[in-house]
Amino acid sequence: MASEVLLWQALNQAMDVEMEADDSVFTFGEDVALYGGSYRVTENLYAKYGEWRVRDTPISEGSFTGLGVGAAMIGLRPVVEIMTVNFALLALDAIINMAAKIPFMSGGQFPMPLVVRMPGGVAKQLAAQHSQRLEHTLMNVPGLRIATPATPQDAWWQLRQAIQSNEPIILLEHELLYFSKGKLDTAMEAIPMHRAVVRREGRDLTLISYSRTSLLAWQAADRLAAEGIEAEVIDLRGLSPIDWDTCAASLGKTHRLLVVEEDCGFAGAGAEIAATLAERCFYDLDAPVRRHAGLDIPTPYNGTLEAASIPTVSSIMAAARQLALEGVDA
Amino acid sequence: MKRNTLVAMLRDMLLARAFEERAAREYTRGNIAGFLHLYPGEEAVAVGVLHAAEPSDYVVSTYREHVHALVRGVPPGKVMAELFGRRDGCSGGMGGSMHLFDRERRFMGGYAIVGETYPVSIGIAYGIAMRELPEAVICFFGDGAVNQGTFHESLNMAALWKLPVLFVCENNRYQIGTEIHRHSAVTEVYKRACGYRIPAERINGMDVMDVYKATQSALQRIREGTGPQFLEIETYRFRGHSMADPGSYRPKVEVQAFQDEDPVTVVLEETVPDYPSAEHLSAIGKDNIEHLSGHIHREGFLSADQVERMRREIADTVENAVQFALNSPEPSMTDALAALHSNRGQEVLI
Numbered sequence: 003m004a005s006e007v008l009l010w011q012a013l014n015q016a017m018d019v020e021m022e023a024d025d026s027v028f029t030f031g032e033d034v035a036l037y038g039g040s041y042r043v044t045e046n047l048y049a050k051y052g053e054w055r056v057r058d059t060p061i062s063e064g065s066f067t068g069l070g071v072g073a074a075m076i077g078l079r080p081v082v083e084i085m086t087v088n089f090a091l092l093a094l095d096a097i098i099n100m101a102a103k104i105p106f107m108s109g110g111q112f113p114m115p116l117v118v119r120m121p122g123g124v125a126k127q128l129a130a131q132h133s134q135r136l137e138h139t140l141m142n143v144p145g146l147r148i149a150t151p152a153t154p155q156d157a158w159w160q161l162r163q164a165i166q167s168n169e170p171i172i173l174l175e176h177e178l179l180y181f182s183k184g185k186l187d188t189a190m191e192a193i194p195m196h197r198a199v200v201r202r203e204g205r206d207l208t209l210i211s212y213s214r215t216s217l218l219a220w221q222a223a224d225r226l227a228a229e230g231i232e233a234e235v236i237d238l239r240g241l242s243p244i245d246w247d248t249c250a251a252s253l254g255k256t257h258r259l260l261v262v263e264e265d266c267g268f269a270g271a272g273a274e275i276a277a278t279l280a281e282r283c284f285y286d287l288d289a290p291v292r293r294h295a296g297l298d299i300p301t302p303y304n305g306t307l308e309a310a311s312i313p314t315v316s317s318i319m320a321a322a323r324q325l326a327l328e329g330v331d332a
Numbered sequence: 333m334k335r336n337t338l339v340a341m342l343r344d345m346l347l348a349r350a351f352e353e354r355a356a357r358e359y360t361r362g363n364i365a366g367f368l369h370l371y372p373g374e375e376a377v378a379v380g381v382l383h384a385a386e387p388s389d390y391v392v393s394t395y396r397e398h399v400h401a402l403v404r405g406v407p408p409g410k411v412m413a414e415l416f417g418r419r420d421g422c423s424g425g426m427g428g429s430m431h432l433f434d435r436e437r438r439f440m441g442g443y444a445i446v447g448e449t450y451p452v453s454i455g456i457a458y459g460i461a462m463r464e465l466p467e468a469v470i471c472f473f474g475d476g477a478v479n480q481g482t483f484h485e486s487l488n489m490a491a492l493w494k495l496p497v498l499f500v501c502e503n504n505r506y507q508i509g510t511e512i513h514r515h516s517a518v519t520e521v522y523k524r525a526c527g528y529r530i531p532a533e534r535i536n537g538m539d540v541m542d543v544y545k546a547t548q549s550a551l552q553r554i555r556e557g558t559g560p561q562f563l564e565i566e567t568y569r570f571r572g573h574s575m576a577d578p579g580s581y582r583p584k585v586e587v588q589a590f591q592d593e594d595p596v597t598v599v600l601e602e603t604v605p606d607y608p609s610a611e612h613l614s615a616i617g618k619d620n621i622e623h624l625s626g627h628i629h630r631e632g633f634l635s636a637d638q639v640e641r642m643r644r645e646i647a648d649t650v651e652n653a654v655q656f657a658l659n660s661p662e663p664s665m666t667d668a669l670a671a672l673h674s675n676r677g678q679e680v681l682i
């Protein structure tokens with residue numbers, strides 16, 4: 003039951019299992035059917051389930067996401083694939099004004115079992131229009147839930163949980179993680195969808211992150227151990243809601259917090275995390291909360307500049323080192 | 333048609349093919365990264381349309397826009413340097429393959445979000461109309477792009493306010509892997525313009541002379557102040573959607589059938605094994621640039637030797653472009669920030 007798989011395969015299996023179990027689950031998006039999805043997530047599903055349940059769409063993000071909203075209102079369970087986060091900007095009306103509002107505006111008459119999956123983040127020199135991150139915008143919308151799977155196991159669990167949920171859920175997948183390998187145990191009982199996970203224990207400081215940067219933070223922490231710095235690493239696994247208790251418990255132990263994110267720092271997810279934990283854990287902290295985020299700049303095409311615009315393992319290590327020593331008398 | 337026009341178009345088609353095939357090679361060598369969308373097969377569209385345009389017209393294009401930029405006169409070295417992400421690229425290394433800009437040549441950008449070229453175009457056209465200038469905007473987009481909401485919204489406004497826009501659909505029958513009859517209820521794209529009472533016609537995009545003539549008369553009507561015009565130009569891309577796409581969803585026979593109509597004879601250096609080999613291609617014969625160069629021959633405009641010389645010059649031009657790109661430095665983060673705040677000037681903000 004446990005096997006090593008790539009993250010896209012975990013998502014693919016999750017889709018298959020849910021579609022098999024419930025014929026109200028269907029998926030659509032650009033090139034998801036014949037082509038099998040840009041990142042192979044829907045591979046083979048068209049052959050198995052046919053065109054009504056696996057549909058190639060025109061390039062009409064606004065309307066096909068809206069179609070998902072309508073279908074969800076009558077109890078279907080649409081899984082919309084938006085080819086990348088960048089194109090979700092065209093679907094924001096459907097997501098924000100419709101999916102997130104209809105259950106509320108109707109006084110609870112309509113469920114919204116809608117899943118919108120979208121790959122995003124900075125990949126490899128895709129330039130400014132194709133390197134967007136969208137968490138800042140989506141987090142600010144009450145009524146939406148956001149999951150950010152970084153491992154195959156989480157991808158498997160969270161996609162299935164999202165499909166089974168009656169709330170609108172955005173899955174922010176990272177373009178560089180689809181072909182990363184990890185363990186998948188399909189029999190293991192799932193943890194709650196938005197529970198944060200301590201990836202690595204430590205006593206000196208806490209690194210809180212999500213998606214791909216949580217893996218970078220984990221690597222940074224492993225290397226810092228060689229220098230005698232023990233960092234605790236938390237993967238939030240989602241951004242709305244956020245599991246503050248797990249974070250606060252960690253700060254009660256380490257007393258130092260570094261938030262790491264790939265998105266631009268200004269008004270991003272990290273700002274929310276830092277503010278909430280500073281409010282809640284102020285008396286636990288030995289140093290100001292620090293943020294290590296992407297630069298506030300559109301992503302340059304040039305590869306060197308692109309790499310310099312987001313956190314890397316070594317830049318995380320540097321920020322962590324500095325925080326570990328902050329206020330400590332030499 | 334005039335000798336000079338034909339010869340200039342032949343030169344640009346050959347340059348387009350050679351440049352793109354070299355870009356493919358530089359991509360596999362690691363000098364170019366990200367998404368690289370190439371144009372072989374479609375040359376007659378950009379070349380025919382843009383040769384019929386005036387330097388004072390504006391051009392708005394997509395992510396598959398290297399050739400549009402080249403034909404517009406952006407120096408090949410500056411285009412190649414941009415693909416390499418270098419400081420001397422036409423966008424300073426910030427934009428890359430999908431975001432070529434050249435203000436001086438009124439090349440208003442390559443846009444990578446499908447459906448963005450329409451609103452930008454009608455905005456420019458609005459300014460032209462407001463000032464009553466004799467200029468026009470040429471708005472390129474693919475067959476897949478006509479299902480974006482902005483298509484309908486922009487066509488309506490263009491027609492409503494009689495804006496000087498030439499809408500040019502480069503119909504290569506595919507939206508990445510989705511064939512036109514699977515993405516559009518009406519596959520004769522030009523018919524959609526009727527809904528907005530925009531005069532539209534369908535042109536064979538494998539014949540550069542047809543494209544040229546149709547564009548010329550469309551632009552003339554636009555300059556007479558009658559509002560937008562629409563051309564659907566039927567074409568085909570020989571390669572995959574981008575270098576990341578082997579294009580294996582297309583039947584081989586289909587690819588071959590279109591390559592029979594190849595508007596350019598320069599032999600493909602296929603990196604994609606599924607495609608017909610270079611030998612195979614040249615054996616096929618009947619192709620459209622041969623058609624154009626044959627025409628040029630018959631008219632006595634150029635000898636075979638002269639065409640050969642032209643090819644050699646173009647090979648040198650492309651080689652020099654690569655050298656120019658390689659010799660250009662990388663931009664710095666200071667350059668990047670300067671680009672970000674380029675419009676700020678001395679404004680006091682806080």
Ligand SMILES: Cc1ncc(C[n+]2csc(CCOP(=O)(O)OP(=O)(O)O)c2C)c(N)n1
Pocket residue numbers: 032061063085089092396444445446447473474475476477478502504506507508573
């Ligand atoms: C809004 C948006 N959705 C999806 C994409 C991804 N995408 C890039 S090109 C493309 C197909 C476009 O097809 P077409 O308009 O026919 O142009 P072609 O590439 O064939 O020239 C898609 C779906 C995008 N860039 N923008």
Ligand SMILES: [Mg+2]
Pocket residue numbers: 474475476502503504505506507508
């Ligand atoms: Mg197309």
